[in-house]
Amino acid sequence: MPKVEINYRTCTKTGQCYYLHSEAFRRRADDHPEPTAAAFPSDQREALDEAADLCPTESITIVDD
Numbered sequence: 156m157p158k159v160e161i162n163y164r165t166c167t168k169t170g171q172c173y174y175l176h177s178e179a180f181r182r183r184a185d186d187h188p189e190p191t192a193a194a195f196p197s198d199q200r201e202a203l204d205e206a207a208d209l210c211p212t213e214s215i216t217i218v219d220d
């Protein structure tokens with residue numbers, strides 16, 4: 156099952172991930188994103204990959220467990 160890793164050192168809080176893929180990302184109180192689950196169903200892999208591709212700072216990595 157795919158997992159989402161976010162690099163908080165490079166994330167600039169642009170919000171594309173949680174605005175465009177709210178099923179997988181939510182905004183924390185400090186405006187950084189966080190995954191909505193520890194792991195996701197395999198059929199969401201394509202959406203997760205798209206979110207990673209859209210991130211302007213390449214701060215999202217999708218890893219397979």
Ligand code: SF4
Binds near residue numbers: 161167169171188
């Ligand atoms: S799209 Fe990338 S830079 Fe923007 S909030 Fe999400 S992880 Fe951070």
